[in-house]
Amino acid sequence: MLFQMSEPDLYDFMRSRNIKDDIIRTLIEEKIDSQTIIHMSEEELTKFVPLYGDRKAIIAFSRDRKDTSCEKKKKTKTSLMKKLRAKVNAIKGGASYSSGDEDEDEKEVRSSLSKKLKGNKNAEKKKRLVDLSCFHNDGDAYHQIRGNKGGGPKSFDMEKFDTMGQVLDLAKQLYFPNGHNAVRGKITEYKIKLTDTYFQNIDLQSTVESCYNRLKMRQLRFNFCTEGTTSTIESDELPPLSIPKNRNATAQSGVIEVMEIIDLPPTCLSKPEKSNDIFVTNDFYNAELPDIQTNFDIADFSFDGDIAFGPNVRASNVSLDSTLPLESGSGDTLDRPLEFGNAGTVERKIIRIHRASALMDMIIHFKDPNIMTVDIDAIMVLDNGKEEAGEGDGVFRDCITQFWDEFYEQCTEGRIFKVPVLRHDFQKEEWKAVSRIIRKGFEVSGYWPISIMPAIFEECIHGSIESSLIELFSDYLPEMESQIVKKAISNFNDVDQDDFIEFLDSHSCRKLVNSENVLPIIGELAHKELIQQPRYVIECFRSELRQLQVTPGKLQQIYQEMKPTSKEILKSLSVPENMKEAERLCAGFLKRYIKDLDGEKQKAFLRFCTGSDVLLGMKITVEFFESKGFTRSPIAHTCGRVLQIPSTYDTYPSFRSEFNYLLNSKVWVMDIV
Structure with a gap:
């Protein structure tokens, strides 16, 4: 009878269907309740309930009872978690802090805690x-100082x-310790002010708390702004500077680096310190260099700062006597002041790859x-140990591109977007080095490895993921698995179950998948x-990449604008306005060829012309x-981004055949300086 009282609803339901008391009594004696009925087969239940309709009704009633019970437990658990979360948030953010999406339970907890803390000074x-960012005003606009x-x-x-x-005052000590910054010089050379994030001046008599209450920010952010010149060199102290392209000039004492020197007085030269791959020019105007000829002329230097990608056999009638045109900002002109004396030394590092x-x-x-x-x-450096003749920005872009080609092959998995994989020979130092390559490539050349999964950089730089992981997962999977996943999401009943189960098994899925939870x-x-598997790599990348301060919108823009497409490559072409008939014909062949290129060929074409396999504007x-x-072949100069095309092609197939052979070979030796 005690057991009967534990399940009154089930037996009342059976009586409401006019089921015989003998059947109900038998179920009570056998201790069969709603929980037991759920796990019984219909054949087993037939022994006790002979009518088909009664059996179905009892089974449905038992299942509904179970769902109702689970929902009550879940609601109770959820309510407790909400109260606990509200209490934690209140302690963290203060009793007056509100997340904006609280329910009645959370508001009740917060109100209670607010009353307890009211008047509690402790x-x-x-x-x-306080967060500070450093900016410099050059007269036109503010520029962030890294x-x-x-x-x-x-x-x-x-x-x-x-x-x-x-x-x-504290900010001055941080940016100019003892009144001096090793890179920027003395603090007395600048006008200093403190502004808000909109560059509005801050009242220096106001308190931190008053700013906190006025700005309504959980964390105070200000800008440390400087105005005035950043150079310690007076304009009348030295004659104008320019850059010859020779890497070295020979003197009796050894090798010196001629970086930005022409027609300088002898006291402005110094003998560098050389160590393996590093050439350092320091103490620029105090050191003495014996027996240096000071009346040299720029004509004494023979150079062409452009790099040519092309066959080793050159056409005899092609002249490279004049330097190819370079765009400003390519790194071949001095676009920043040299710093002397206490302002630091000019240092360059030569790397051999x-x-x-x-x-x-x-x-x-x-x-x-x-x-x-x-x-x-x-x-x-070539496989035979000989150095290639090229130098300049194009070589560094080529180094970066070559690095990422090998990195994608040896250190990642994925089809369109790739994810770094852990290797036993890649420890923290190696992954840190990779993050520095990303940062240096972006700062110097604007290069970003757009084949790496964007969600990794979002998690690394911003700590949250803006992109759709399921869409990125589809681009990461092999083509066949990607199609299986797309079909399972769109119409679960149409997917091949064997293929889908094999996919789930290969990714260690531990749940039973159906149309509702797929x-x-x-x-x-x-x-x-x-995200989880490359977590160690993300943590190693974080410190370096966060210094780039790339916003989520900027990161998305990078992936969109750097992706090579035939349309964007055609926009980047600059052809002569006045062309001969043969040149106009070959220009048409070139545009048609670019339109025919697929994804990998587009990358190869860009690398051939610029040294980079992504669009850099x-x-x-x-x-x-x-x-x-046999000497006819396209030639590229990567520093100047110049593409030289023979004007002797008669048909498009011959043009396409020779250009395809050149791109497919991927053996582009920098043999012209």
Whole structure:
């Protein structure tokens, strides 16, 4: 009878269907309740309930009872979690803090906690966190100063009743210790002010707490702004400077680096210190260099700062006597002032990269954190040990591209978007070096590895994921698995169950998938493959890449604008306005050829012309020359982004055949300086 009272609803339901009391009594004696009925087969239940309709009704009633019970438990658990979450948030953010999406239970907890903390002076925060960013005003606009240029972000705690003047004093000590910055010089050369994030001046008499209450920000952010010149060189102290392209000039004492020197007095030269791959020019106007000829002329130097990709056999009637045109900002003109004396030394690092082992060569060089503060000259080395003749920005872009080609092959998995995989020979130092390569490539050349999964960079830089993981997961999977996933999401009943089960098994799925839960389970698998597995790599990347301060919108823009397409490549071409008939015909062949290129060929074409396999917003200047026979072949100069096309092609198939052969070979030796 006690058992009967534990299940009154079930037996009342059976009586409402006029089921015989003998059947109900038998179920009670056998201790068969609603929980037991759920796990019984219909054949077993037939022994006790002979009528088909009664059996179905009893089974449905038992299942509904179970669902109702689970829902009550879940609701109770959820309510407790909400109360706990509200209490934690209240403690973290203060009793007055509200997330905006609280229900009645959370509001009740917050209200209760607010009353407890009211008047409790010990519960009040005594300090506020202050974030600073460094900017310089050149007269036209504010420009952010990065850490390696003497600026960078700063964070520190201030007492609530400290004045903003005290904040400014501390900021001066952080950016100009003892009144001097190793990169930017003395603080007396600048006008200093403190502004808000909209560059509005801050009242230095106001307190930190008053700013906190006025701005309504959970974390105070201000800008440390400087105005005035950043150079310590007076304009009348030295004659104008320009750059010859020779890497070295020979003197009796050894090898010196001629960087930005022409027609300088002898006291402005110094003998460099040389160590393996590093050439340093320091103490620029105090050192003495014996027996240096000071009346040299720029004509004494023979150079062409452009790099040619093309066959080793040159056409005899092609003249390269004059330097190819370069766009401003390419790195071949002096676009920043030299700093002398206490302002620091001009330092360049020469790195030698073997084409056969670019991956490990680059990682070895970038293990040194100091490489982020020097300018880099790259030299490519052939398999036979000989150095290629090219130099300039195009070589560094080629090094970066060669590195990522090998990295994608040896260190990642994925079809369109790739995810780094852990290797036993890649520890923290190696992954840190990779992050420095990403940062240096972006700062110097604007290069970003757009084949790496964007969600990895979002998690790394911003700590959250803006992109759709399921869509990215589809681009990561092999083509066949991608089609299976898309079909399972769109119409679960139409997917081949054997193929889908094999896919789930290959990704270690531990849940039973049906049409109702297929989408969240695919999302869980995507998060595991794309975020959880490369988590160690993400943490190693974080410190370097966050210094780039790339916003989520900017990151999305990078992926869109750098992706090679035939349309964008055609926009980047700059062809002569006045062309001969033969040149006009070959220009048409070139445009038609670009339209025919697929994804990989588009990357190869860009790399052939610019040294980079992504779009960097550079113009490609097209020139024509006459060449016939075996020597006929397109030639590219990567520093100047110049593409030279023979004007002797008669048909499009012959043009396409020779250009395809050139791109497919991927053996482009920099043999012209």
